[in-house]
Amino acid sequence: xxxxxxxxxxxxxxxxxxxxxxxxxxxxxxxxxxxxxxxxxxxxxxxxxxxxxxxxxxxxxxxxxxxxxxxxxxxxxxxxxxxxxxxxxxxxxxxxxxxxxxxxxxxxxxxxxxxxxxxxxxxxxxxxxxxxxxxxxxxxxxxxxxxxxxxxxxxxxxxxxxxxxxxxxxxxxxxxxxxxxxxxxxxxxxxxxxxxxxxxxxxxxxxxxxxxxxxxxxxxxxxxxxxxxxxxxxxxxxxxxxxxxxxxxxxxxxxxxxxxxxxxxxxxxxxxxxxxxxxxxxxxxxxxxxxxxxxxxxxxxxxxxxxxxxxxxxxxxxxxxxxxxxxxxxxxxxxxxxxxxxxxxxxxxxxxxxx
Amino acid sequence: xxxxxxxxxxxxxxxxxxxxxxxxxxxxxxxxxxxxxxxxxxxxxxxxxxxxxxxxxxxxxxxxxxxxxxxxxxxxxxxxxxxxxxxxxxxxxxxxxxxxxxxxxxxxxxxxxxxxxxxxxxxxxxxxxxxxxxxxxxxxxxxxxxxxxxxxxxxxxxxxxxxxxxxxxxxxxxxxxxxxxxxxxxxxxxxxxxxxxxxxxxxxxxxxxxxxxxxxxxxxxxxxxxxxxxxxxxxxxxxxxxxxxxxxxxxxxxxxxxxxxxxxxxxxxxxxxxxxxxxxxxxxxxxxxxxxxxxxxxxxxxxxxxxxxxxxxxxxxxxxxxxxxxxxxxxxxxxxxxxxxxxxxxxxxxxxxxxxxxxxxxxxxxxxxxxx
Numbered sequence: 090x091x092x093x094x095x096x097x098x099x100x101x102x103x104x105x106x107x108x109x110x111x112x113x114x115x116x117x118x119x120x121x122x123x124x125x126x127x128x129x130x131x132x133x134x135x136x137x138x139x140x141x142x143x144x145x146x147x148x149x150x151x152x153x154x155x156x157x158x159x160x161x162x163x164x165x166x167x168x169x170x171x172x173x174x175x176x177x178x179x180x181x182x183x184x185x186x187x188x189x190x191x192x193x194x195x196x197x198x199x200x201x202x203x204x205x206x207x208x209x210x211x212x213x214x215x216x217x218x219x220x221x222x223x224x225x226x227x228x229x230x231x232x233x234x235x236x237x238x239x240x241x242x243x244x245x246x247x248x249x250x251x252x253x254x255x256x257x258x259x260x261x262x263x264x265x266x267x268x269x270x271x272x273x274x275x276x277x278x279x280x281x282x283x284x285x286x287x288x289x290x291x292x293x294x295x296x297x298x299x300x301x302x303x304x305x306x307x308x309x310x311x312x313x314x315x316x317x318x319x320x321x322x323x324x325x326x327x328x329x330x331x332x333x334x335x336x337x338x339x340x341x342x343x344x345x346x347x348x349x350x351x352x353x354x355x356x357x358x359x360x361x362x363x364x365x366x367x368x369x370x371x372x373x374x375x376x377x378x379x380x381x382x383x384x385x386x387x388x389x390x391x392x393x394x395x396x397x398x399x400x401x402x403x404x405x406x407x408x409x410x411x412x413x414x415x416x417x418x419x420x421x422x423x424x425x426x427x428x429x430x431x432x433x434x435x436x437x438x439x440x441x442x443x444x
Numbered sequence: 445x446x447x448x449x450x451x452x453x454x455x456x457x458x459x460x461x462x463x464x465x466x467x468x469x470x471x472x473x474x475x476x477x478x479x480x481x482x483x484x485x486x487x488x489x490x491x492x493x494x495x496x497x498x499x500x501x502x503x504x505x506x507x508x509x510x511x512x513x514x515x516x517x518x519x520x521x522x523x524x525x526x527x528x529x530x531x532x533x534x535x536x537x538x539x540x541x542x543x544x545x546x547x548x549x550x551x552x553x554x555x556x557x558x559x560x561x562x563x564x565x566x567x568x569x570x571x572x573x574x575x576x577x578x579x580x581x582x583x584x585x586x587x588x589x590x591x592x593x594x595x596x597x598x599x600x601x602x603x604x605x606x607x608x609x610x611x612x613x614x615x616x617x618x619x620x621x622x623x624x625x626x627x628x629x630x631x632x633x634x635x636x637x638x639x640x641x642x643x644x645x646x647x648x649x650x651x652x653x654x655x656x657x658x659x660x661x662x663x664x665x666x667x668x669x670x671x672x673x674x675x676x677x678x679x680x681x682x683x684x685x686x687x688x689x690x691x692x693x694x695x696x697x698x699x700x701x702x703x704x705x706x707x708x709x710x711x712x713x714x715x716x717x718x719x720x721x722x723x724x725x726x727x728x729x730x731x732x733x734x735x736x737x738x739x740x741x742x743x744x745x746x747x748x749x750x751x752x753x754x755x756x757x758x759x760x761x762x763x764x765x766x767x768x769x770x771x772x773x774x775x776x777x778x779x780x781x782x783x784x785x786x787x788x789x790x791x792x793x794x795x796x797x798x799x800x801x802x803x804x805x806x807x808x809x810x811x812x813x814x815x816x
Contacts, residue, residue: 218803222806225756228749229802232799235742235798238788240788240792366597401607401614402607402608409601412604416596
């Protein structure tokens with residue numbers, strides 16, 4: 090009993106519990122869920138699909154976690170920034186106004202870096218508004234939420250730019266001769282870089298300090314504005330990477346559809362990962378597991394034949410259950426109840442003993 | 445002595461850095477509010493002036509395209525009737541320091557209920573309208589309970605609401621439904637009713653026919669909502685409670701206000717107004733479809749922010765929100781009247797305007813804190 094309680098108190102309990110629950114439901118529904126096959130030299134299977142499709146959400150969740158931790162607010166522009174980065178990358182590669190390009194206007198890596206840089210720029214814009222001008226994160230990022238997608242559309246001259254160049258597809262699909270989808274490697278790389286940055290430097294501690302009490306952090310000598318700014322830039326870079334991956338997946342820049350509603354999924358992943366949206370302490374592994382859990386839920390629903398439009402109902406119910414379970418008021422209510430029962434039991438036991 | 449000085453210097457620094465915090469839970473909330481009134485009135489005036497300047501500029505530039513006609517001005521109200529109702533509720537929620545991002549989906553769900561009930565099932569007009577309003581109240585009650593009584597972040601709760609309402613729209617029906625004259629004549633008549641204004645406001649068009657400007661019933665509904673909410677916020681106990689809770693939750697609780705139920709009521713009001721907005725929206729665009737009213741929530745928030753409502757709570761006004769909607773509507777009208785510009789320019793212009801107002805608010809807050 091006590092060991093179970095300790096397990097429940099663990100930080101990673103909730104995200105892992107949700108993940109296992111979703112996978113179990115899947116297993117009961119279709120026993121072939123975990124089967125992985127190799128077709129045409131690449132891996133196929135539901136699990137691989139979840140890992141592959143969840144890459145963008147996981148990358149976004151990494152950036153979002155830091156933003157939530159440092160500023161107690163959410164960056165709602167990530168989906169739009171993704172779209173802008175993808176469009177910018179494609180525009181650089183194809184040249185302005187070109188609808189379909191078979192030869193690239195510049196080296197592929199330059200275009201991709203350009204896309205990521207665009208994300209960093211957007212992150213810097215958000216960061217400047219939040220850190221320097223002290224604007225609430227949601228309002229500050231609302232600007233790019235509205236504008237970024239529209240700017241992307243302008244960059245692509247109001248059309249979908251196709252890059253029909255084989256190596257461009259590698260990033261979002263498969264490298265020749267490698268059976269594992271490339272986005273998985275990119276996600277791992279992003280997670281590794283960010284966690285090394287957090288572990289090896291004091292950045293992680295500073296972020297928590299600023300998030301818990303910005304005033305106290307400033308008094309103890311941390312430049313909280315810079316820390317906040319850096320977090321937003323990291324989030325922007327993550328959005329940029331996710332955008333380039335998403336555009337490479339469909340080898341085109343579809344401004345209206347890349348990253349649509351991804352900001353909600355990313356925020357959901359952070360909440361699901363056991364992070365408080367009120368800032369402060371954060372839990373990066375939790376967010377990542379949360380991201381894949383969301384993708385698992387989406388994939389499961391689609392596999393069950395629920396349409397893409399109807400799937401949000403289930404997502405909403407899951408969110409509500411999770412937040413109610415996590416709510417301090419609810420926990421306090423549970424504790425008083427169990428304490429009362431405990432008191433009643435001990436009183437009962439006491440009476441028995443006295444008899 | 446030297447150490448004493450540095451210590452003093454440090455404390456001084458700490459104090460000044462404290463003052464720069466925007467969400468300063470100052471003990472003198474009343475003083476804070478009387479001072480902030482001035483700069484906020486200024487913000488409101490700027491918004492109103494900007495709207496008129498923008499409209500006048502449009503009249504001058506696009507005079508040949510009929511921009512100066514009274515009807516163009518009235519169309520601004522007709523097309524935005526739904527959007528005028530929604531930010532009123534949003535303003536109430538934002539006054540408490542919360543946010544409601546479920547409004548767009550709720551509007552879509554309302555439209556779908558109306559369209560499905562009348563277009564497919566053939567229910568009567570009145571029963572469906574009442575159903576929609578009840579759905580709005582129940583929806584708001586659940587959200588408000590989660591936010592107020594369980595103290596979950598409003599963003600997360602209403603995000604779940606957003607998912608739920610959008611998903612339910614698809615669960616009700618995935619096709620696009622329209623309400624025709626045959627399926628529900630009463631509703632169709634209401635949607636197409638025209639209320640003509642006096643004759644002298646009209647103009648003669650190129651064919652020599654007199655065009656009398658008109659408005660639709662939805663405009664009256666929307667304006668009535670604005671006026672009612674304006675008076676509710678200004679003169680009722682509930683309205684003042686909203687400001688008090690948003691200004692400082694702790695102070696409000698200490699004054700003996702029921703913070704939880706005030707928040708609950710704010711969300712119920714928001715969803716209820718959202719349902720009225722949904723009805724207006726449905727009357728304007730009779731079909732119901734899953735993709736309807738996407739991004740409505742951000743339009744509503746942007747309008748409220750442009751109108752001078754602070755997301756930190758405690759400051760705001762529905763008149764400002766009304767002009768926020770009209771300003772963004774004017775931008776869209778300008779872009780569409782031009783004809784050559786891409787529609788995405790409207791988004792970019794709105795975002796630029798939003799950026800301008802946000803920075804303006806921030807500067808005002810900074811100056812205010814410095815003067816203290």
